[in-house]
Amino acid sequence: MTDTWIFKEKQFSKTSPTHVAFCRAFSLLDKIKELKAEKKTSEEGPEQLLNAMKTISEGCIRKVDRLNTELLKTEISQLERKNIENTIRAIILSVNKLHTFLRYIDATRLRRNPTGMIKPWELLIKKYNKDVNIIIRPQWKYNYSYYNIIKEFENINDIIGDNKSIEDLSKIGSYFPILSFAGLERDNVLLHIILAHEIGHLIDEMEQFSLIDKYSDEIIRVLDTTEVSEKLKKLYDLSVNIMKTSEDKSKQSVPEVSYNLFIEHEAKSQAQKELVDKICTWLEEITADIIAIRIIGPSFIFALFQTDLAHVSKKGPVGDYPPPQIRMDKCIEYWDAVDKNDKFFDYKETEEINHQKIKKCISEYLNNIKQEEPDASPKSSTISELKKERYNLLNEILKVVVKGPLDSIKDSIQGKIPLFKLDNRIFKLIELLKNRITPVYTNHDEEPPASSECDIASILNAGWIFWLTHERRLAKEEDSTNEVELLEKLRFKYYEPLVEISNLVLKGIESTDFNTQFSEGEESQRAFHKN
């Protein structure tokens, strides 16, 4: 493939950027071809991503070819030559970046992900925007994340400025989310509820619920209040003190007055930037949490708690993210507010006893979460008291600042995102799990066989509630001298039951997916066979 007419003409040296650009782009095209030739999966996402990458790679080649023609002209100046070569270098970097996207395709191979992990989530997203294709992939990092890859393509398109690729890419739309989940939890379907938070980011991006521009006036008003402005002053003072302490060595060569002025200015501007960044991130993260609760139900809070247990680092939370306990508080606060009006439960009078049981189970667990929620404030002894004080003060300010915008966001979400409701079907699903039967709701009396009416959210909630009510085992010391025996016992006590339930839930989700496809008429059956 790389041995094309371009190389035969030998119009550029093999060390030139043009040569490198062609080699990289053709090599990428070869890889894309190989992956496209492999048997397709039933998901549309990977195929669409490969098509987009192919479009842009070809655009890069066309652009480099055009630039090379310019380079061959004798009349161009040295400066123009340099500029063209720099553009070609930028294209090389873009191709390198495109190459890294192949890992998303590799991760979607069916061997790595059960069907039940992908299709039902895809359907859930399509409920909100039917044109969105997704990729769900495991990653080695213990993290769940959302990433709209279209933005990267648009950046590359800006560099290559190729009309054909811009036109082709516009057909895909504005959203192509890559949702990643912790590979370690590949088999723990119950934890994958966290993906609802990542879908929350996608919905937020589409609807612009948390766009800070909408709330800037309100935020400025709160920052100007006496309560917050005093705290802000204290925050700036603390920032200056911290910076002075850590910058002591560089002080020696600078005059005292200039040094103090510089530090004060620098520390204040850094703190302001940090505050703005954190307001944006807090709004985005908490908005995604609220959307997740609405689309998937209370189990999202349980799963969030499980994953956040591990997110306590010595230096506090990473980046601008809100600390786990604040996120948890906001989620529980939202759940309580909606639940007060009994909106999460849609049940018949006859099921009141069961309903109360489930409600009690959820409340008890949420109370446990409140007591056990991880404290993410910095703990390391090497971090000064000043830093800890600054961290706590900043969080106090942020809590006050985001309150108003969050209330407005909640109202907007309520009007646009329908609420998932726990209804009577959940009892039947829990009953099935209790009997170690896959949780699929079917009414066998109907003829022809009724489709399953339960969706992924009902099944996942049933799995969680069953786990909490029947299977959650408390830690108990095992008296054993034999290490292997002890591990086996612990495995049976903690790990095996979770895997068992998780497998049953996954099978239930897959079966429901198939039931739905088969019950939606001939057209969907044909689509199913075509896949």
Place this chain on the structure above:
Amino acid sequence: MQQIVNHQGVLSKQDILNYLSEEDPNKRITISPILDKRTQIGRCSVDLRLGNEFIVTKETQLAILDVADSKNLKENIMQYQEKIRIDYGSPFILHPREFVLGASFEYVSLPLDLMAYVVGRSSWGRLGLVIATATLIDPGFKGVITLELANIGKVPLKLYPCLRIAQLVFHKLSSNLTEGYDGQYSISTGPKFSEIYNDKEIPKIVRGKIDDIIKN
């Protein structure tokens, strides 16, 4: 809902439908999902479809599996097998004299008053496909059914997930049991490889201590 029969013998279509509609999950036959009741439920059997997970053996990794080698048996078995998953719509090609483990697409649960046999469908048998060698399913069994697939024909066979490949024949027991199957292969949602290393009798047998077995 019609009354469930009390006589022993093979269940007829109507009996099967009655068991499938039983409200109590412990007394019900669960086969989930049945994608098409009209074609899958026969006169005295229920067709099972092929799942998309397989366990293939890696002959190149191991010279022999010796049940007498109790120390390494578990490890050897793990080395010898590889789990693969194929997409719906993609074929799994089973070559002549090849042996793999597959699983039913359906999750099956039996009540305590029934047992079942897994048997092949004759259309596949005529092509040389053997689907199960250990065919008995205990009362109270829950899980997908592991199928021991072998091609004894002379040409490779393309197997697609969701093909109707086997059938279940149900028998009513002469009296009810109080406890059902709770063995090592229960509640599985994919094919399971042999766990023969859990058989406590084997080490005694290979050492020739038959007396110990009788004593215990």
